[in-house]
Amino acid sequence: MLSRLLRTAAIDARGQRLGRLVDVIVRLPAAGYPPVTGLVAELGRRRVFIPAAVVRTWQPDRVELASARVDLRAFQRREGEVLLHADVLGHRLLDTTTARLVHAHDIELTAGPSGEWVLSGVDVHRLRWLHRPGHHPRHPFRDWHAFEPLIGHQASLRARHPLTRLRRLRAAELADLLEAASAPEQLDILTQVHTDPELEADVFEELDEDQQSHLFAGRGDPEVADVIAHMRADDATDAIAGLPQDRRRRVLALLPDELRVTVTNLLHYHAATAGGLMGVDVLALPEDATARQAVQAVRDATTTQPEALANLYTVDPGGRVAGAIGLVSLLRADPAAPLRTIAEPDPVTVTAHADQIEIATLMADYNLSTLPVVDEDCHLIGVITIDDVLDETIPANWRHREPAPHHHNAAA
Incomplete structure (x- = not known):
């Protein structure tokens, strides 16, 4: 764990203490776990770089080097380098499995099959005050791939994908x-x-x-x-x-x-009316069109909001709304059947000036997922979907309640 490694001693090949470790450097690859490329050690008042290649062994209380010589030039971060203590530990990451911003309270380093060390896991459990640093209670670390790292850290933005x-x-x-x-x-x-x-x-x-x-x-x-x-x-x-x-x-x-x-x-239209809520992408076909033609029209409506396609509407020769057909009913119908024989006649409609209460009441009373909006001559001008109504009718304070976690496939 990074918390145990920090402040431990760096020992050279002769067994002499060079200084103490203050950070671990990794690079962010396009795939796989970030490899450790080096360490930052504090020698007196100077911070120097130690390449990962010269580290012989990693111990709980020290890191032993294979060389007795260290470049004493002051450490300078190179582009693309990420410092685990300075940039990640204690900072927020985006947990993509729960869609939340969380803090990285500790970091897990693991030896890979080729001997190189990699950043493999993150601990997002808060460390309680009664636990000493470096003695975090045992619980599973989360896989590094579950997080989007370095959120808000502009210095490393170009290093990320x-x-x-x-x-x-x-x-x-x-x-x-x-x-x-x-x-x-x-x-x-x-x-x-x-x-x-x-x-x-x-x-x-x-x-x-x-x-x-x-x-x-x-x-x-x-x-x-x-x-x-x-x-x-x-x-x-x-x-x-x-x-x-x-x-x-x-x-x-x-x-x-x-x-x-x-x-x-x-x-x-006023935002709180049917005209303000409606979408203008709505599928309407002549009454004498066939079910086969209607299904093809649904397939072709690639730019229409999917929720608006839950129902399609028929219009008479004068362009007035005549019927409504649910998508399931359409798929079950004989492909050659005219839509007038499938559609439910005289569908529930509202004018553009209907208010939210009227809209919500009608959709609830008639169990509607969409509600057509018509002008004074009953010509179709838009459609309201159930998500539009929910957005406007759910109390504002409900939106700020603690959401249930959403879990996503880690391989997505």
Whole structure:
């Protein structure tokens, strides 16, 4: 354990005490465990580098060297080097199995089959005050691969590989982490997430309004527009509405033409109404289309929110909503059957000005996963999904309760 190794003696080949160890150096590989490349020893008031290759044996109370000579030049960190005591021990890591930020209270070093020592595990159990340093109670160390290390440590950012382990986390979990992180940790997580624009947009969609506005405030208009351009139209509208008034026009002007027009139209609706909650990507087909054609339409709707495809709708020759078909019912139907023979007629709808209470009541009473929104002439203009309703109706203080841990496949 690193806690036992620190402050122990470095003994040269003649058995003479050179000084005491103050740190262990590793490099972060693209795969596998980080190998120990050297030690930092304190000789009087000078800190010097000892290559791992000259270490003959590792003992609980000392490290014995195979040489009697040590380079006495002052230690200087090289690019890509990570110091376990200075950079990791006591600092926070991102636990990708529980989606939480945790502290590294101790570190486990293990001898590999080729004789080199590697960083293999981390202890995230808090050391109680009654235990002496270096005498941590026995419990399993967690595998190093379960963590994203050095969160918020900008000096080592270039030594790490972006999105290696963050990909195990869902966008909602990354959003929760951002809300719990310090400013340097937020910058670190966002720097890695930024390499995947779709994931970045999903994460910003999951942030609460205040946090989203705070993070956007630190970015230029083109950067904000780039994130919003990858959002669904309803979430993009919410993001634009959350910007300061003088900034909305500038960011809107940078959006792709089609999205800008859609967002501009949605901004006319109050956020707490059906128009403010609805998404505009909805699948509607003529009544005389066949089940086979409808299934193909679902396959082709690759950019539509999956939740919105739980139901599709039929329209009459005048473009008015005529029926609703659940995806399961569609898959069970005869492929040649016209949709009018499968659809449930006269589906429940709301106008764009319906409030949240009406929407939630209708979806609960009729057990709906989606709710179509229509204009005064019963033409379909959007759809509300159950997740949109839950986002707006769950009390704000519930979101800050301690979440149940989410476990992920370590091999993912």
